[in-house]
Every structure is written in structure tokens, then in C-alpha cells.
Amino acid sequence: MTNKTATKQLKSTSSAYVAKDLRTDLDHRLARIEGHLRAVRQMLSEGESCDDLMTQLAAVRAATTQTIVKLFEGHMESCVKTCVQTGKGQDALVGLKGALSTLLRQV
């Protein structure tokens, strides 16, 4: 039995990488956020109400947070898991600590 949906070896310094499906999902999410930002700029140029602009920017921020959560989950399930299994857990945790410290400081 093969498992072709496992991790990818790419530019990442870790020994594993998030699955292709997740990378596609993340890219689509980021593209949607980009489009959303363009729409907000259009709203601003047309003088839409500040309340509406704030609501839309809150949605942009929420979508960014959701993307980070998805990336984090995928990272834990592939990269970190593989690192731990191959005795490189310490390295994975150091990288994770740096990224999560930045993230959590900016709630």
C-alpha cells in the first residue's frame, strides 16, 4: 500500500513539507484575500462608509488568520511530525517557537 499524499521535499530546510493539496488550498485563500483587498481599495476610492470598510478589513484579517491556522495545522501534521519521527524534533520546535512568538504577540 502506497501513500502518495504524504509530504513533499522542497526548498524548505525542514525534511518535510506541507502536502500539495494544502499548498493549493493556501494559495487559493491568499489569492482570495488579495482580491478582497483590491475590492476594499475600490470601496475606499468610491467613498464607501468607514463602517463598511472596517467590516471588510475585519473580514480580510479573519481570512488571514484562518490561512495561518490552516498552514500551522498542515505544518504540524507533516513537517513537525516527520521531524520528530526522524529525530529532528528539536530543530522543528525552535523554528515553530520563533514563528508562533511573532504570531501570538500580534493578536
Next chain:
Amino acid sequence: MTNKTATKQLKSTSSAYVAKDLRTDLDHRLARIEGHLRAVRQMLSEGESCDDLMTQLAAVRAATTQTIVKLFEGHMESCVKTCVQTGKGQDALVGLKGALSTLLRQV
């Protein structure tokens, strides 16, 4: 003595709008965030580490929050202030409540 840097009358349903300088500043901020997102998508396609991707997305989220803060401050200083001065404070507060409820729910 004239005050030409005051508020603008635009599509907004409120009787005032954020000053042109601030609108330009907000647009530049949003354009930078768009560019940042494009760069993150590039990083993802090149297989950069998840830790780096998370750090960059945290920066995108922080920049979005800062843009919301700027918009909020401008809105309070022009639109809400003018509404209160012209006896439309109640309307301004209803709109503000809606936008801020959405925003604060998503911390």
C-alpha cells in the same frame, strides 16, 4: 480663516468622510499588503519554510490591523465628530457599533 483639510463629502452615507491625506495613506497601506500577499504566494510556490510563511502572514495580519486602527482613528476624528456636532451622533454610533463588534469578535 479657512480649513481646507477638513472632511470630504463622498458616497458615504455619513455627513463627513476621512480626509484625502488619510485616504491616500490607507490606499498605500492596502497596496503594500497586497504586494506582501503576492510575495507570500511566491514563497509558498518555491517551498519556503512554513515558519517563514507563518512569520510573513503574521506581518500581513499586523499590517491589516494597523490599517484598521488608522481608519478607525480617522473615522472618529472626522465622520463621528462631525455627526455628533450636527446632532447625528446616534446614527454614527449605530454604524460604529456594528463594525467594531465584527472586528472585536475576531481578535
